[in-house]
């Protein structure tokens with residue numbers, strides 16, 4: 001691997017960015033550019049999530065999406081426990097959700113409650129066995145807490161805000177959808193007289209470490 005002085009690396013980064021040929025995985029560039037090392041680090045963390053989820057899945061003979069569905073059902077209200085909502089939540093087709101629901105029903109981990117006014121749609125409920133498995137598997141991310149608890153409050157706030165900004169950008173770019181966080185909420189007011197972040201619904205100033213990623217009261221801001 002070629003090691004360039006930092007100024008050469010920055011120059012190459014600018015040239016390659018302009019020509020759209022730049023890749024954060026090009027090690028010659030990556031090792032001279034902080035942004036690309038952050039992107040590469042996020043990719044490693046995403047890989048770790050997949051591995052941790054996969055390990056849980058193998059133990060219980062479930063697929064990763066089946067586990068994610070159980071955890072989602074455990075933590076969200078009835079209005080969100082539908083095929084349409086799950087498809088948007090996980091960025092997958094309704095057909096894939098329906099297959100997942102079918103298997104989880106056969107395994108007696110969920111039940112369907114059909115709507116009297118439209119017998120094609122239904123709300124999904126966890127059975128008590130499903131609930132137990134969802135509780136147990138919810139802890140699949142526990143290793144991530146080990147380094148996080150070592151950060152001080154300011155480091156955590158900065159980290160959280162940066163992650164929220166990245167997620168917000170990915171949503172605005174159309175890469176991911178359906179975010180239930182303050183920045184996409186109709187009740188959120190930035191730069192309010194009472195504070196930098198303010199929730200109109202709760203009538204409350206929010207400190208940075210109180211900004212929500214998944215708020216039960218979230219209402220999507222019109223686009």
Ligand code: SF4
Nearest residue numbers: 182185188199215217
């Ligand atoms: S309702 Fe929830 S998501 Fe919306 S601004 Fe208030 S705290 Fe944030």
